Amino acid sequence: MEKALKEQNNNVACQEEESDSTVPSKRKKYGKSSVWNFFNKSADGRTAKCIKCGKTYQTSGNTTNLSCHLKNIHPNLTISELPRVQQPSVLSFMEKKYEKSSNRKQQLDSALFYYITSDLRPFTVVENKGFRNFVNLLDPRYELPSRTTLRNVSMANAFEEKKARLYAFLQDVKHCAITSDCWTSRSNECYVTVTCHFITADFELRNAVLSTEKLLDERSHSSESIANSIRTVLEEWSLLGKVTAMVTDNAKNMIKACEILQIRHIRCFKEILSPFEHATVHTSASTYVTVSSVIPVICGILHNLNSTKTKLQTKVGRDVCDDILQGVNTRLVPYENRTVTRMTTILDPRFKKEGFWNPFNSSQGVKSLEDELSRINAQSKASTSSPPTPESTTESNTLFSFLQTNNIQKIQTGRVDSILALKQYLNGTNLEPAQNPLDYWKISNDNGFKTCVFKYFCVPATSTESERCSVRPGLLSAKSEARLRLKTSICYYF
Secondary structure, rough: OOHHHHHHHHHHHHHHHHHEEEEEEEEOOOOOOOHHHOEEEEOOOOEEEEEEOOOOOEEOOHHHHHHHHHHHHOOOHHHHOOOOOOOOOHHHHHHHHOOOOHHHHOOOOOOOOOOHHHHOOOOHHHHOOHHHHHHHOOOOOOOOHHHHHHHHHHHHHHHHHHHHHHHHOOOOOEEEEEEEEEOOOOEEEEEEEEEEEEEEOOOOEEEEEEEEOOOOOOOOOHHHHHHHHHHHHHHHOOOOOOOOEEEOOOOOOHHHHHHHOOEEEEOOOOOOOHOOOOHHHOOOOOOOOOOHHHHHHHHHHHHHHHHOOOOOOOHHHHHHHHHHHHHHHOOOHHHOOOOOHHHHHHHHHOOHHHOOHHHHHHHHHHHHHHHHHHHHHHHHHOOOOOOOOOOOOHHHHHHOOHHHHHHHHHOOHHHHHHHHHHHHHOOOOOOOOOOOOHHHOOOOHHHHHHHHHHHOOOOOOOOOHHHHOOOOOOOHHHHHHHHHHHHHHHHHHO
């Protein structure tokens, strides 16, 4: 009873002490008073609860009651004696996984997808214990997606995006070449791969795998079945009328398929030159022009073999060299008779007419290029509209009628212009063999030559790009291998 009365008297004294004060003072803002170190304010701001004993007081807009409570009930209370609120640790923050919609999660998913597709890894890699441990050490907050998500979501989205971008890009390409190769999976399923090769507006040689699909007629590997499958791919990409030539191996069904498609066929140069490593490597590239090197490479082989033969001291060695020379003359020298290879050799500023073994073939290459330039220039002039001319008087027509005749003759000199431009080009200094012929034509002002470059330099010398899709038959299971190639091969270009 006495304790209660004493507390009541103290409260009255505190209130009287405040009311008797004649010196005005600014009211401290909420949160500035040290009293709030010991009280928690309610949501409505009308009451406060003591952290130490849990007793609740009305605040009435000030801290008077709260201060009196501390004086009377907890006179010696310090902040260190208050119960501590558990704060989240840095470790608990680090263990929290990224939200699926966060930028960091999407970046890591994208990097993982690129690793799988570029290195041809199976989707099951995300289930491997060692790989998961490695990723967790790199970033504990990253949660690996399942292989189902990678296959059905990530792969599908990336494929559609890349396909749309490549399709839009190819619509601006006027000329291209394709390579194709058929291969059989371990489950005895036959696939056909089609790659596209073209030159960009910036004069860069690029390539992309358009398709790796089962033959439309899986029961037949005939030329008709192959031709139908390739035609479907070309129609899907709107390229059927843009193909300059198709490069394949020497299989009869592939050669016949080209005839059915009415596309020029060029035999894969690498199938013929397998013993000649340097020539094979040089003609199997996809990032620089190779078709114009076919004839000069053959000439180089012939010169080297003939030079080597004179140095051989045994009959056996000379006989072997003769056999190789006979094979080269039989299988390789005929490339000088092909329009595309000899015309592109002339069009290559590194070789021109000097890259041929037979001078007659070089002259025929010049004639073929001359015909092509004349046709292009004629089309260009026909498509150029003449500016309007004012009406002329009868007197002027009579006096200057000879000018009309001369103008007609001038229009008919398109072939002469092509001959002069070609002669000037051939008489110029050849580039060094290590230089890029596309760099030469990129800065040229002759649109006729540039059109020929776009049309013919995109043709590869070999079908290696298609064959590269079937060089790892033991890496994945049959279904995983086919699915991965089908979905990711298109991504190589971009």
